[in-house]
Amino acid sequence: MKTPFEALVRTHGATVLRVCRAVAGPDDAEDAWSEAFLAALRAYPELPDDANVEAWLVTIAHRKAIDQIRARRQAPLPTQELPEDSRAAPAVGGWQRDLWEDLATLPPKQRSAVVYHHVAGLPHREVAAILGGTPAAARRASADGIAALRRTYSGELR
Amino acid sequence: MSLTDLGLPDDDATLRRLSARLGQAAAEADLLDVAYRTIDSPLGTLLLAATPRGLVRVAFSIEATDEVLGELASRVSPRVLEDRPRLDPVARELGEYFEGRRRSFDVPVDLSLAAGFRREVVELLPRIAYGSTASYRQVAEMIGNPGATRAVGTACARNPVPLVLPCHRVVRADGATGAYRGGPEAKIALLALEKASGPAPAV
Structure with a gap:
């Protein structure tokens, strides 16, 4: 018997968000989170009942976060100016x-x-x-x- | 800081916003097999759930939310998410009903959770007019099976969409109110509401 998907979001949403932030960074993390849970929702009915749900979600999140990084690298830079060294940028919102x-x-x-x-x-x-x-x-x-x-x-x- | 601190202070708000967005995105991608939301009512909090075909479940606050959603996951689809828009029409009609301004419901109903005889019983419940009642035996007779009084009682007790399919209008032959999925007090309150608002106007 399967758990309702909303329970997965409630239980693992925070972990998935941390994974997305760690891999894609704060700016792309939310899109990666959404893409990951949508992909998981699509595949969920076929997931074996004894699968480790958290490991499964983390794997999907990691993949989607990497997709976000790749998409950003391929996107043209918005200005001609080279971005400053981001390490010099101050911490935003903690x-x-x-x-x-x-x-x-x-x-x-x-x-x-x-x-x-x-x-x-x-x-x-x-x-x-x-x-x-x-x-x-x-x-x-x-x-x-x-x-x-x-x-x-x-x-x-x- | 440690790696597990890679969260921001407003994580709860962020997750609520992301979850709401996920419900919308799932609906747009045709992946939202069961949408649910809760509404406040004079009978307490009600949980409403709908498939793309229609309203599939109305649950009272005395029913455990986890069990209600678990039953939907195992019997309809595990793709269950909170999403409000699909339930807006039924929420509006229920609001009108509790204000005494609505006597019947127009929303589509999905009876995936009621099969066979139980389905036949709940399907004919709207024929019992607003403000009136029928006995379990009368309903059994309406369905052409006068001996099935007890089975009619079971069907009403397990009606997946109470209020919208008015099992509260089925009472015991001796005049007692009888059992109700939302508790006997809720049934008494609904019958009193319908009595106070008067019988259906002649068409």
């Missing part, structure tokens, strides 16, 4: 821009491992199921990613 930008510079596997484990809160076992490979490899990718972030991120990282 948002620490440089952390997600540092995340974006990680190799894809490390970034995925960091986002799935530290942002979405999935155990390494689940991360490995999504990325392929062993739980130990997922743990290592996540640890390497965090180590790289510690080197580049200017703020304090717990």
Whole structure:
């Protein structure tokens, strides 16, 4: 028996939003969130009843967030002026821009491992199921990613 | 900060706004199999749910929301989301009904949650005029099965769209009000409302 989809949105909406922000950044996160839940709604009736719903949603969200980044890169720049180094931009509304930008510079596997484990809160076992490979490899990718972030991120990282 | 703090302080408001937008987008993409919303009424909060074909469920506040939505998910479709526009017409008509200004409903009804005999029973309920009542036995006779009094009672008790299909007008032969999905007090209040607003005007 399936849970009504609205319960998925209520239970996992915040996690999906965190994943979208971590991958796509704050400006594109909301569109990625909407695209992710719409895609999930479309596929939901065929999802096996014993599937890990959160891992499934996080995977879709991650994919949609990457689509948003790609779409933005292909879009023409609105002005001729080169954008200033965004690291110099001040935090807007409490948002620490440089952390997600540092995340974006990680190799894809490390970034995925960091986002799935530290942002979405999935155990390494689940991360490995999504990325392929062993739980130990997922743990290592996540640890390497965090180590790289510690080197580049200017703020304090717990 | 830690990575799990990658949220903004107004996350709750953001998520409410995104959820509302998702309901709209789902409806536009023909993915909203069951839309629901709640309305305030003199009988307490009512939950209304509709498929693209029509009103599929009216639930009273004494029914647990999770169970109502769970039944819709398992018996109609798991694609259930809150979305108001589809329910606006029925919300408006129910408002008029509770004000005594409406005596019958024009909204399409989807009886996916009532099959066979139970469906036959609830389909003929609108033939019991506003402000009047019929006994369970009379309804059984109307359906051509006078021995099915008890089954008529079950059908009324499980009517998926009470109020709009007026099972509250079916009472016991001894004059007692009888059971009701929204509780006996709700049934008494509805019969009193219809009595106070008078019988249907002659057409």
